Amino acid sequence: MKKFWLSNIAATGMLLLSAVVTAQQKNEFSVKQAVDYAMKNATQVKNALLDVKVQEQVNRQITAAAYPQVNASTGFTHYPNVAVQSLPNFIGPATYQVLIDEAVKNGAGNTITFPSGGFGNIQAQFGVPWTANVGVDVNQLLFDGQVFIGLMARGAVLDYYKKTAEVTQEQIKANVMKIYYQLVVGKSQLASLDANISRFEKLLNDTRQIYKNGFAEKLDVDKVMVQLNNIKTEKEKVVNSLSAGNSGLKFLLGMPQKEELVLSDTLSEAELKDNILNGTYDYKDRKEFQLLTVAEKLGSYNIRRYKLSKLPTVAAFGSYSKNAQRSAFNFFNKDEWFTTSLVGVKISMPLFDGFKKNALIQQSRYELQKTQNSITQLKQNIDYDVEQSRIKMTSVLLTMDNQKQNTELAEKVYNSTKLKYEQGLGNNQEIYNAQTELKVAQTNYYSSLYDAITAKIDWLKAAGKL
Template sequence: MNPYQVARRSSTTLIMFLAGFALPSTLMAQNRHEMSVQQCVEYASKNSVTVKNALVDIQIQQQTNKEITAQALPNVSGNIETIHYPKVPVQSFPNFIAQGTYGVLVAEGVRKGNGDPITAPEDFGLIAAPFGTKWNASAGVSLNQILFDGQVFIGLQARETSIQWATRNAEVTMELIKANVYKVYWQIVIGRKQMETFDANIERLDKTLSDTRAIYQQGLVEKLDVDKLEVSITNLRTEKMKVENSLKIGLMGLKFLIGMPSKDELVLTDTLSEEKLKENILDDSYKYEDRKEFQYLQLGKKLNEFNVKRYQLSRIPTVSAFGTFSKNAMRDKFNFFNDGEWFTTAFVGVRISVPIFEGFAKNARVAKARLELQKTQNQEELLKLNIDNEVDTARIKIGNALLTMESQKKNMELAESIFNQAKLKYDQGLGSNLEITNAQTELKNAQVNYYAALFDAVIARIDYLRAIGKL
């Protein structure tokens, strides 16, 4: 579940986001979507593949919890078995027949033919004989029920925490997607505002070119002055085309980010104002618990604490109950479904398993779980330091960004005023074409710097709100 990074385009302040996923503009739109930035975020929460996978992880954890619950429920199994012995196993056993016979003869005082009393030999030997039938069958059902197992009980206690942990992970993923949606959305909006300045600049130069051509026809200026203005207009139109293509790529990137089909048409409806950038940026209060990452780590620490308890309880005895009921039959032929007796066997019992020695494996598991918990505690302290640093850095950046934006706005307004004065002087025959060209260049640079500062302010605001957990 990785968030996409945005690269800043220095010349036009646009983000070339996910340029590799841009598709030809000739594709016909299947659906039209008019969306605010919040609607884009909501769309991403339902359609982004990264978010979908995070939500699937919650469902996976739910199924894992069912497995844990199943360990505390009765475990019932049935079995049917048939065994055929082509050769019945032979078993050897003491010759009790001869021993019994001699015992009777000796007890009755029977004598040999020569009149000597019969005496039993010291060793009667063994009898080797097939023992059993060629066909055996059994059918039965067995039940096992855990009565006490510390590890299972801890697993049951941790179920709710594990669901919360998976949910927080999805929220962290969604917040990263949300931040990137904001950034890409506003970079497109700013790019379109910049397009308006291109149109205004081209319109101004077109007017100046028309006037210069008229003056040239009167022989008051050189052909070089006309050519310079034509070059300037061509350059402006070329830059405008680049910005238009960048906007198309950025829009494709936004659709990819929120999970929208590339053939659909996306129309952005929100507008950006400087006043909106300054809203709610003076709130100095923040809590670690407001950050989704901190909540996620807290739940991870709690799960590690459960893990320590689980391994500790593995040292104590476990108690379980069991029982079996079965029917068994023995035949010399396969005729179990004909008349013949099936013998019943049934038993119940309680088993207590006492762990005695496992080569110190349990001690190692407990120690390992404690070390994992210690790592989580260390990560918590590191995250606190990181949050503090992010908030302090974001405060400085947004302050600087807003000051720079105000400064660049004044520069842009001043450059526009200078251009208008140069144009007025030129129209009155008091200025030169070079002054107009230079003034236009300064105006264009001031506009580029302003929109770069505006975009920096947007990014700084998003980073600040995310740092304090209020994005």
Template sequence: MQLQRKLIGLLGAMMPLAGVYAQQQPPATKDVQPLSVQQAIDYALANRNSIKTAKLDELIALARNKEVSGLALPNISATGTFQDNPVIQKQLIDASNFSDTIPKGTLVPFAFGLKYNALGQVNVQQVLFDPSVMVALQARKTLEELANKSVVKAEIDVKSDVYQSYYQVLSAQKAHKFLSENISRLDKMLGETQEIYKNGLAEKLDVDRLTVQVTNLRTEERKLANTIDVTIATLKYQIGMPLNQQVLLTDTLDVNQVKNIGEDGSFSYQNRIEYQLLDAQKRTNEYDLKRYKFAHLPTLAAFGNFGASRQSNTFNYFKSEMWYGYVAWGLNLNVPIFNGNQRRSQTDQAFLRLKKSETDLDNIRQSIDLERQTSAITFKNNVYTLDAQDKNMQLAQEVLESTRIKYREGVGSSLEMITAENDLLTAQSNYFSALYEAIRAKIAYLKANGKL
């Protein structure tokens, strides 16, 4: 009964969350959907919002990388301008410069330009050498890898949640099956005792004791049934399934499979997605440092402009009048000389970020070592506890059978029967608690070793 109370207490806290989630879900089919643990994982990977968010972040990173690629491609733009000059600005010029017959110092106002002006121009720019662009192009693959690994980490976290929720349901269902068998056995014993009491060979106290025990067990059975409903709702939430969708779990809880971890002795820090993320971040910081180091180098770009213009004192631009074209091209060289030591400060910051990444990698290696050792010890202890509780449960079952035989033969009391029954219930509760803890320990061990 301790197992039932633990499950109710643990999952009761999840019920408000599951209720909110249920209100947000679309109507689901009433057909029962078979669900293995692998199908549950596949469903979660396709429907969990955390996975969708991680994949959207990956697409954003890929789009940002395409933006970086555009820095190395030609930049082409076109402009068009139309200008109306109601009053044209005039300037004074010395008219003697145009004729020897005009006295020196004769100033004449002169208007440069016409009333209407139109201009069309195409500008082309192409980077020929820019270290920052080169480094950005080199870093694209690492940035894509970083975004992809964020998706992988989200998937691993979802797998861990689904595994625990799925096997939590199986554990509760198996506990419910055992409890139902206990009730059937005790109910049968109650019926036999009532017949014996009618024949005057048993006391009413014996009947009352068994009646109270059966009532208590049926109460616990209802609580455990409610607990199973909550665990299934939690599983649906974990995989992103509508809560009103009926499911049937098809996998079984194999104790031998729980104990088997398939250890092959091989391990690499690269097995852990957290290490891969930090390693990719370190390489990104290396490119960042490289970019600032190359910032002192000159940049070279080519440009070209071509267009056509027309000026007129009358608005007749829809007629085929003469347009005057022009073309210009050249190179633009930019040589950094002094920028107030900003580049040096930026380089120092990038260097410190790189050192911090190296420290983070060293720290996570130590953390992984601790997790692996702790999870291995915890798993072994839980398996040992599971075996011990299994033997204890079998022993309690044997004691109950012996007590039942004695009671039927009239050499045992109903109190001994109830005590043996309670001992079996306690042993079963301890067994299922140990079983679920072993499942959790196995999942933690596989996750710590990067095998989940």
């Protein structure tokens, strides 16, 4: 029974462990898949796309200004104490005038006359304790120059945010590709280090055997061991660097760190040399140029907006309401409600604002000139970027070819030196020198390989072809 209970616990533990392992999602991406993932999950891209959605709602607000604005209202008011007003006594004079006209005498037999002290004031309440009203107001903007331009500029403003998002996407794409290929090159370098470790492990075994046979010194064995340890240490550094780079790529992609990221693409020299430095380029292919072109259009709209703000604004309005007055709260009986309605047109004409609008127009012109200057500068930057990337690309490809030849030659030298050593025709120092030259050649080759891919990415971005 106890064994059965323990076996159940073990089985349950294995299931839980399996669930944990399964929960760690594995993502095996090519560079294209990595870019696609970043376009959906990178925070910068998501925020840029949200800016587009925000502007869509702002455009709806601008459109709403051209529609009728309809508002309904209702209310009840109770006056616990109706306001009292003091008024000149207008009843007394009329009454006395009638008595005087009729020659009426007072109790003393004298004819009645106006009092010498006047008639004073009387107090009266105007209104009832309960009032109610319900109504509808309608306002329709007929003409407003700024709203008119705002409606025209909606598409351009939205396009501006879309182009901004595209610029952000292109920057993220370039960074993802550079880090991705940096890790790919690092993996190739790691494979070379593993091969070097295998060579030195074999060399260490051979040297030990030679030492046992009395044809080598203990110092020779120790030197090989030092070299082997150095290569293992270098491998550990590369492994740590690849791990850090993998985490950095996850962060750039917007991928949770707990998920596994595996890179499936490789990098070949033929791929680097394919479809590069051929054909012309067009400024309009650059996302930044497209963005500034839209900004220039918006600058023109801004000038027109301030010019039209000098024109009158015209709006129509109407109102329909009913109100009731009661001595008690009985508005829902059949007593009468009184109707009030009106329609009208309001024209507002700006006469003088201290030349504020003129200043705004001139300011907008200066801003437009700045944008046009930025376009001119961007063209120069594009020409410079393309030319520099071409020069760099040509240089790094030549360097890559040379370093590849150096690596092949260094490997041949190492193999020949090792063979001489095994045949007793060489010494350990020659082996060390050959290995050092091979390692330097390999390091330079992988460095040139990464320089080549980054140069190609920079050229494609400069030419607007990324």
